[in-house]
Amino acid sequence: MSAGAEHASRGDAMNSWHDGTRVVHAGLLPKAQGTPYLPGPTFAAPYHASGDPADSAFTYGRFHNPTWQRYEAALEALEGGPSVLFPSGMAASAAVLATVLRPGDTLVMPSESYYTTRLIATDYFAAHGVNVVMAPTANNAQRELLKGAKLLWLESPTNPELDVCDIALLCAAAHQAGALVAVDNTTATALGQRPLALGADFAVMSDTKAMTGHADVVLGHVAARDVAWAETIRTYRTRMGSIPGPMEVWMAHRSLGTLAVRLERQCASAQIIATMLASHGKVQRVRYPGLVSDASHATAAKQMTLFGPVIGFELADRASVERFFATSQLVFEATSFGGIHTSAERRARWGADAVGEGYVRLSIGLEDVRDLLNDFAVALAAV
Numbered sequence: 001m002s003a004g005a006e007h008a009s010r011g012d013a014m015n016s017w018h019d020g021t022r023v024v025h026a027g028l029l030p031k032a033q034g035t036p037y038l039p040g041p042t043f044a045a046p047y048h049a050s051g052d053p054a055d056s057a058f059t060y061g062r063f064h065n066p067t068w069q070r071y072e073a074a075l076e077a078l079e080g081g082p083s084v085l086f087p088s089g090m091a092a093s094a095a096v097l098a099t100v101l102r103p104g105d106t107l108v109m110p111s112e113s114y115y116t117t118r119l120i121a122t123d124y125f126a127a128h129g130v131n132v133v134m135a136p137t138a139n140n141a142q143r144e145l146l147k148g149a150k151l152l153w154l155e156s157p158t159n160p161e162l163d164v165c166d167i168a169l170l171c172a173a174a175h176q177a178g179a180l181v182a183v184d185n186t187t188a189t190a191l192g193q194r195p196l197a198l199g200a201d202f203a204v205m206s207d208t209k210a211m212t213g214h215a216d217v218v219l220g221h222v223a224a225r226d227v228a229w230a231e232t233i234r235t236y237r238t239r240m241g242s243i244p245g246p247m248e249v250w251m252a253h254r255s256l257g258t259l260a261v262r263l264e265r266q267c268a269s270a271q272i273i274a275t276m277l278a279s280h281g282k283v284q285r286v287r288y289p290g291l292v293s294d295a296s297h298a299t300a301a302k303q304m305t306l307f308g309p310v311i312g313f314e315l316a317d318r319a320s321v322e323r324f325f326a327t328s329q330l331v332f333e334a335t336s337f338g339g340i341h342t343s344a345e346r347r348a349r350w351g352a353d354a355v356g357e358g359y360v361r362l363s364i365g366l367e368d369v370r371d372l373l374n375d376f377a378v379a380l381a382a383v
């Protein structure tokens, strides 16, 4: 079989494989004698390209890169639509906002979405004539604001409150109103929730989090349902120069192979830890979409295949949280989530989210859950 035919037949097979297989094989080179599975990163600014540029597969490093193409092919296999890489999650979010919105358009977004997304909407897009309106995620409140909207931005579960909206319901309502829909899928990941299959036009992701999972890469991507939109976003990337480094992209692709096993373990442990926290006397409240008692559970169960590694819980006050961090041996105090190391932060320390002084955003890693339970028992006893 030729390499091309072999690639096509594995491409067809990819559609029938389960997620655990897809993440291992997606985007690898076709099988060919003496070649690696995943070649190393290509570091190139110009490529040899004489004569007509159309005769050269690669010409210049801002336009294209084979390392990007392989990871983008892998993401397409997971997301169900062509994917475009960016150097961070925020660069990916900005690309959707900048390509869809024009002065006079209306953007509807969650009032408690990731705070930098709110900041770029208000500080840049509103400042350039976009009408930005916000409503809470819970109870699908954005539905009331869709009349005349150009873009509905969703984030589910939200960071840091872990509220969930009904993505399919809101996509249907937005499309009826003539609006496009983008979903920030960072907390759920491309394995835990499929926004494009639920009707969204764009799935936006910070690959910095669980997608890469090793706390060593900042990266993002946009997946589009429509090929023409993916091309528009790719052209924006080329012209704006918002391009990722090949090394980071290669590291992301290598990390993808373990995504399913990482997430399965992280989510199973998160369920155990959330259940423990929910019955602990020192914990005032817990947010985790996997808890049957959580307000978001019924909707989350409809649209998520994994409930994610992120939990929210509330202690009495700031001093209690500081005591918890000072005592814990395993929880890194840090401002990211989704990685192999359990980490957490007192979210109110940034002053950007409407959460209590004792609210902790916790991300469960790959440690043995028995050690995590012991560590939490000691740290909570010290509170």
Ligand SMILES: Cc1ncc(COP(=O)(O)O)c(C=O)c1O
Pocket: 088, 089, 090, 091, 114, 155, 159, 184, 186, 187, 205, 206, 207, 208, 218, 219, 220, 336
């Ligand atoms: C939900 C969400 N979206 C987007 C981002 C931005 O991602 P990045 O830091 O990769 O730019 C973050 C970062 O924390 C996030 O939590």
